[in-house]
Amino acid sequence: MNPTIALPILLVLLAGAMIALQAPTNVMLARAGGSPVLAALISFAVGTAALLVAWLASGNRPGLAPFSMLPWYAWVGGVYGAVYVAIAAYAAPRIGLASLITIGIAGQIVMALWLDHIGALGLMRQPISAARVVGALLVVAGVVLVRKG
Template sequence: MSPQALLLAAFALLAGAMISIQAPINAMAAARLGNPLGAATLSFLVGALCLLVVTLSFARGQVAWGNVSSLPPMLWLGGVLGAIYVTVAIVLTPTLGVGAVIALAIAGQVTAGLALDHYGLFGLATREISLGRATGAVMVVIGALMVRFF
């Protein structure tokens, strides 16, 4: 594996760790605010402000903001799906625990990812579900269930 590939893999691992850390922080905010929707809103507001500062600092003049009004409605779903994920994680983390919520979420991601690949949805290249890929997905689901129930 090249040094660049190792660095990218390290960034992916770090991002995954951040998601695990985010879940209990947001759950604590929900407890203090008295509502998981308030905590999700706080999380997205802070995240949006951070992204705005970074975008204005590093991508000034590179973002075609004039195209926003002509985006197909489906492209707005990214934010909606993110809001749903964060809210569900906030609600489930105190009950199921961080490890189970993250493991089950990853199992859902892998399962959905295989379907997206198989059918080439959203303009992605089609990738068949091979025995190895299906077995890997089943192992992830079994692992997630083991994290939750054992």
């Protein structure tokens, strides 16, 4: 494996494992508080505190000017995460963790194929190809197998 991509791949693998851990811990919060939205709020508050500590420790202190040039949609990324966390806290106990994760990955792949195809949000344009569609269909087949299993 190319050493320049080994670390990013391992980090993404770790992040994926943490996503699988996030849903059941947020289910615990949702059950205790009676609301998946409250669970998402608590999760994001704790996450925000952790990121604040990490950012302060990093020493990175950009000015405000670079942020003023961003388009409005650059500011809504956290909304996507909040919606996912709340939906996951609601859906995980109803459909199971493996189904939640595989269905979510299928949604990510479909969106990623489209975003790559049109080169959205500053991404390099990567047209949809037969191989990419087959790969996405294999993921959807995996979702079906996990749900039926």
